[in-house]
Amino acid sequence: MRPLTSELGSAPVVVLVRPQMGENIGAAARAMLNFGLEHMRLVAPRDGWPNPAAVAMASGAGPVLEHAGLFSDLPGALADCDYVFATTARVRGLVKPVYTPEAAMTEARALIGAGKRVAVLFGPERAGLENEEVARANAIVTIPVNPAFYSLNLAQGVLLLAYEWMRQTTETPARAENLAGTDFATGLEVEKLGDHFEEKLEASGFFFPQQKAPMMKLNLRNMLTRWGLTRAEVQTLHGILRQLVRGR
């Protein structure tokens, strides 16, 4: 059996309750591993366990299936869990807090940080979780979908919760700059590029008529600053200027 990379309890356990299609169990395993979740539990899978169709679909996520716990009922699967989220689209006749996926995973992170074991339940493909199953959860998670077209498949639901878990646990800057080995140009470099532009354009008679020249120069300087030029781009533009004049 290939090993997992994370310990039980370090991230939410994904519990698939009465899943029907093996393919969906395999796709759920892939979705989990895409975002760093590895601990799966299965409650009474319709087609028995292990399931060759699940293994075929999981491919690289096979270890998630190999380590998946098999339980005959939900209380058994939750016996060692401290806090349980039930994923359901419909609001039921049960008094229960309802979280967004993001808020649920924020809460899960806090609970896990406090040493609790957290589980997230997903119901069978057709009908979702039964009320008796939701009643055994501490809270509901509802994925906000288009009310006019809300059918998400099992693996997509798992994918979105797992994605929100990874968002909680990684520090990806909202916007980074891929500089591809170069640096941003300094103010002086941009200034000198502006001088070079003015010199070549002056010589070519670009600043015409005379009275519009100051505004044209102002716009030129503003444009060069606004672009956020890199050093490599400054060199490219110097070369373009030189070559255009030379080639005339």
Place this chain on the structure above:
Amino acid sequence: MRPLTSELGSAPVVVLVRPQMGENIGAAARAMLNFGLEHMRLVAPRDGWPNPAAVAMASGAGPVLEHAGLFSDLPGALADCDYVFATTARVRGLVKPVYTPEAAMTEARALIGAGKRVAVLFGPERAGLENEEVARANAIVTIPVNPAFYSLNLAQGVLLLAYEWMRQTTETPARAENLAGTDFATGLEVEKLGDHFEEKLEASGFFFPQQKAPMMKLNLRNMLTRWGLTRAEVQTLHGILRQLVRGR
């Protein structure tokens, strides 16, 4: 042709560049519609267009396909777009800002609010977008995935971006309370329930030994407050207390 519910330009346009499998185009249409995106464009789909496999997979999202624009090259598909995000996992040798899905859709919402048309590009299943295609985008979007298992399929990528778009445009409270027709109990109701507990427990000899009684009563009151009881639950507990005494 069945109508769409949203106008072009009110949400990002999803551009599938050289998609290979019709099934994936149909699944992408479903993922879009799940989160309220309807405007799809196709650039040189491998198996031609229309594609029966796409239609079969899309089912309820058929109108997205019926209205999809077909283009022979990327510049044609982007001719009327003001700002373009390229979805790619790999950082390329191109100077370009790199956004998370959330930050990209925050930016998209701001741009659309300012009257701009925004597109999000997705590459073919096997190899993703070419550098020549990414160079035509204003920014990169990278989905944060487990580096040890990062393969997301086309429809999953579309699903996550569409989900982030819907998160930008809907005001779902992070945590709501599903009260199922009842209300939370008032402080007075909880207080009276505590009195009832104390009365019945006192009569049954629960508060023993005597010197521990104050702490036991304190813990009882704290527990009843901490539970966040509803009115219905308060009534249930009154009934339980009465019946347990009566049944002795």
